[in-house]
Amino acid sequence: MSGINLPTIPADISFEDFVNLVARVLKELQWFTEGNIDNINVRNLKAEKINTGTLNANLVKISAANGSKSFTLDTNGIVANNGTADTLKFDLATGLLTIVSALIQSATGFPKVEINNSTNLLGIYQTISESIRVDPAGTSGNPVLSFFSGGQRKGFMQYLSPDILLATLVGGASITLSSGATLNLGATNLINMSCSNIRINNQNAYNNSFSYVKNVAAGVPTFGTITVTNGIITNVT
Structure with missing residues (x-):
């Protein structure tokens, strides 16, 4: 059965035939109310609300009234378009999964991670x-990593x-x-400092002498001396 067939009622119908006719119509209506509607019967469906357990379709598209924005689900995947x-x-x-912006946050709003598509920023x-x-x-x-405190940019690495x-x-x-950290430089690297208030171990390093570990043999260090004059290393022993 593909569609409902409503019979005509003859003018001279008998009471018995009328009862049978009503029973036939009720059977047809029952078939429809039990969900037996196919594409032969539905060409265009307009509804304020549709409740369904499973929706089988090759293409599902939800569009704005003017068609400018859409959400599409098909056999390839999901696409959302803002117009x-x-x-x-x-x-x-x-x-x-490709998205142009995202916000991941706690229930209270912070902490949060944000990808902002208007500023190309990760925060x-x-x-x-x-x-x-x-x-x-x-x-x-050039790429930059910025540190903010009190709403103000306090420092950065670029x-x-x-x-x-x-x-x-x-x-x-x-x-x-x-405390206890070490700054290691390769043998060919230099430290260039342009200020006159350089301190090492809280001592003036602009004009001074300092001990350094020259060598370690059998766990015993040998010390040398670095002499700095006017910010320039003038002697190493």
């Missing part, structure tokens, strides 16, 4: 004013080919190695 560009793509074949926030932000382009076209710049933006602030 200008695809803002989300999920490829069923590869499992690759990690403890609060709105305490954060670390990564800008792949930076202000000069690649300025061929160098990496580590800087503070607070007057009097220091870049400090933790």
